[in-house]
Amino acid sequence: MILAVSADSWRIEPRPRILVPEDRLERVTGEKRFSGSGLTRHPRTGTFLLIAGPQQAFAEVSAAGEVLGGGRLDGNRHRQRKGSRSRRI
Numbered sequence: 001m002i003l004a005v006s007a008d009s010w011r012i013e014p015r016p017r018i019l020v021p022e023d024r025l026e027r028v029t030g031e032k033r034f035s036g037s038g039l040t041r042h043p044r045t046g047t048f049l050l051i052a053g054p055q056q057a058f059a060e061v062s063a064a065g066e067v068l069g070g071g072r073l074d075g076n077r078h079r080q081r082k083g084s085r086s087r088r089i
Contacts, residue, residue: 002039002048018048018065028070029057 002018005011025034031052038051047068050059059070 002036018061018063020050020059020061020065020067024067025059025070028059028067029055029072031055031057031072034059 001016001020004013004015004017006013022034026032029052033055034050034052034057035054036050037053038049040049041047042049046063048061048063050061051073052058056073057070058073060068062068
């Protein structure tokens with residue numbers, strides 16, 4: 001579940017912005033849980049990259065919540081797996 005925060009009141013909006021089925025995340029990451037710790041939006045495609053630091057996993061999700069892909073992060077290449085950072089490509 002991806003929540004939205006109001007820019008005016010800084011309160012969490014009552015309805016989630018995106019619902020992502022856990023079983024689909026499990027299928028692409030191999031993990032039973034996905035504790036999201038980072039989120040970034042691709043500026044061209046509009047898809048979202050979700051990072052789960054505790055599980056060392058990632059997933060790409062559409063704006064509709066469809067899981068497009070994912071996998072595990074190599075701990076030797078990604079030492080700090082807690083968050084995400086995007087840059088212009």
